[in-house]
Amino acid sequence: MSQAQQYSVGILTISDTASADSTKDLSGPTLKTVFKQASKEKITFNVIKSAIISDDFEQIQNIVKTWSDNENLDIVVTTGGTGFGVKDITPEAIEPLLQKKSPGIAYAMITTSLQKTPFAALSRLVSGVRGKTIIITVPGSPKGAKENLEAVINVLPHAVDLAKGGTGENVHAQLNAQKTNNSKDESGHQCVHNTKHEHHHKHEHDTTRSFLSDPLSGPVTQRQRKSPYPMITVDEALNIIANNAEILGSITVPVNENLVGMVLAEDVYAKEPVPGYRASIVDGYAVVASDGPGIYPVVGVSIANVQSEAMQLKPGQITRITTGGPIPNGATAVVMVEDTSLVSSSADGLQEESVKIHVQARNNEWIREIGSDTSVGTVIVRKGELVTAVGGEIGVLSSVGVREVRVYKRPVIGILSTGNEVVNHNEPELKYGQIRDSNRPTLLAIGKITGFEVKDFGIVSDNVQELENVLKLALSQVDVLVTTGGVSMGEFDLLKPTLERSLEATIHFGRLKMKPGKPTTFATIISDEYKKLIFSLPGNPVSATVTSYLFVLPALRKIAGYDNWNLPIVQAELSNNISLDPRPEYHRATISYDYTKGKFLAVSTGNQISSRLLSMCSCNALLKLPGKTDQLKELVKGTMVDAILIGQLN
Structure with a gap:
């Protein structure tokens, strides 16, 4: 069996924002996924170099020259800096490095994007050859980068072979062998060069995109017998999800019980001191400490929210005071009731007239001074802290007069089951071949108990148009969509092709090295206005439940702003x-x-x-x-x- 053709790739993200915070780089990981998905049995793209730099002319040139001249990479793709912005200098930096220009590649990419948006006309793409390296520039948006690379990725192996002095015959042989194995042509390229052969491949779909999934129409005899999706590890999958799960933004909400489970988007400061007045820590008597032990007349009483601010305690007097009661003016300490005894009372026996103090009080003893617990301006909860069900965060916010806070938005989740055989769990009787839907109730419960807003989109049969319609409806209402069933290799497993071909989603992975949950699939749909995450989980109940905890819940926690978003x-x-x-x-x-x-x-x-x-x-x-x-x-x-x-x- 012949060896697969291996192509080394470097991906350079050019962005001031992403260079300051690598988590903002969405295009780099997107391009890496496109290369991974385009890797077939006979042709493999290996991304061995990646970097994120600012919009700096010399940096751009230095890295591209190093990767092509010293590292001898086959393909270098830059993303970002190709527009009309003041700092967009990528074409100016790349063009002088090219020894041969390839306007056809740039034309193919721009033409593809123009089918999506007229603004593609503003993209200043360049491409060409330096030494034996193919260099391509693509836009900085994940969607634009993906579309442009997909438009030309099938001709890149042939271009590399020619740049290295070959005839391209090896590439054609590999592609033809792949075509035979898959019973269809996914290569999608046409070329003419200085050998004695021409190739004109016909396509069954839009040649500007490269799909791994089977077509939505066509005989079952042409379906793939082995999954085309590379099997990756759970750790790799979690990294991909982490790179795509982004905080949605922040909102202002009132301080109440609905705050539980939210993450603070900013530091919160105390608006009022706690306590707001000098208060007694115990039940007893407010005294002048210098008076010492002895018998004193009881001249009043201080109860929380009752005592008059005008009360004035003079030496030789005491007042009865309760826990939390305001300290009268003139008092310097509190003596506990246990350290006193009654000497005399009123004629009706209802009021104390004189009490004996048995101990020597110390100044400020049993007194909480103003702001001793929390002073004005103290940071009481910090950005990134979770408001827990224990109640401490809500309690402290309430105590210092904070009535509303800014928190990160919590994602809205949609739950959807698929399958002709699946019926609602509360059906009175099952027909032969039917099963009760246990996945949806389970996932709805998990979403609810973890505090997220959950929407139920019911059960969808294995019908192409119905599935597409419900997916579009759900994605218009949620941030994260979770489906179960339809992701394996059966003729009615329609999730992957519907996502790829009808909704233009990027499938980041479709097969995992794990048990249970091997066919778990993760995809994203990105536009200028939003980014939607889609988890298509296996139909087996345990697989769906386990993978929801392993992948969906951590993603939701990360989107909601959790610092520690993985489960403990x-x-x-x-x-x-x-x-x-x-x-x-x-x-x-x-x-x-x-x-x-x-x-x-x-x-x-x-x-x-x-x-x-x-x-x-x-x-x-x-x-x-x-x-x-x-x-x-x-x-x-x-x-x-x-x-x-x-x-x-x-």
Whole structure:
């Protein structure tokens, strides 16, 4: 079997904003995904260099020259700085470096973008060859960068081969072999050069885009027999999601119980001191400390919110005072009631007239001074802090007169099930071949209990047009859409092709090296106004639930502004032997803390087959188990493993 043709790639993001904060770079990761998705069995693009720099002429030239002259990369793609902005200098920096210009590549990219927006006419793209390196500039927006690269990515292997002095025959051979294997032509290129052959490939779809999914129409005999999506690890998937999950912005909300679960978008300062007056810490008597022990007349009483500001205590007098009561003017200490005794009372026995003080009071004893708890201007909660259900944050905000705060917006989630066989869980009877929808109720419950706004979009049958319509409806109302079913290799698994071909979504991954949840899919749809995240989870109930905790919930927490957006992990000791699977497994378990041993103990919930939802009952953790090897086939009782907490500890 022939080796795959390998092409080395460098991606250079040119942006003042992204160079100051790398999390703002969306185009670089988008281009990397396009190259990954375009890698086939016979042709592979390897992104081995990436960098983010400001709009600096010398920096741009230095990196591009290093990558082409010293690193000998096959392809260099820059993103950003191609417009009419004052700092947009990428074309001016790149053009002098080109030894041969390729206006056809730039024309193909601009023509593709013009089909989407007339503003593409303002894009100043250049491309060409330096040494043996193909250099391309694309716009800085993720959508524009993706469209432009997809427009020409299928001709790049041929261009590289020619730039290196070849004839392109190897590339054609690989593409033809790939065409035979896949029973269709995805290469989409046409070329004429100084050899004795010409190639004119016809296409079944828009040649400006490269799809991995099967067409939405066509005979089942032409469907792919193996998933075209590269299998990536869970850690790689989490990194991709993290790069695409962005905070939505901030809003001002009142301080009340609805604040729980929100993250502060700015520091909050105390507007009022706590306490706002000198207050007693105990029940007792306000005294003049220098008077000392003795018998004193009781001349008044100070109760919280009752005592008159005009009350004046003179030496030789005391007043009765309750916890929280204002300290009368002239008083310098408080004596606890336990350190006193009654000497005389009124004739009716209802009022104290004189009391004996048994101790020597110290100045300011049992007195809370103004602002001693919190002074005006103190930072009481900081930006990025979560308002918890414990109540402390709401309590302190309320205590200092803060009536509203700025918080990060919480994403709105949509939940959708797919499948001809799926019916609502409350149907009175099932027909042969039907199953009750357990995924939607489960995911709706998870969304609600974690405090996010959730919208239910019901069940969609395996119908192309109906699925497209409901997806568009849902995406118009939510920030994150979660679907279950329709992501595997069946003839009615329509999610991936509908997302790619009908909604022009970018599928960042469509297959994971994990159990359960192998066909889990993550996609985004980006426009100038919004960015939507789409998680298409497997239809098996356990797979859907596990992947919602592993991927969806962390993404929601990151969007909502959580600093620690991943779920907490603890070390737990296995209470039973567990056989390993070839794939890394997220094993359902119940963990509890053993105070005698001083450690967490994990007990498996039993049979872990992905359709057995009983394995989620009483589950509060997912054990991260390694894949099976010849040396390690089982984890024995007593082994310590990482446990991702998804529920309350028992």
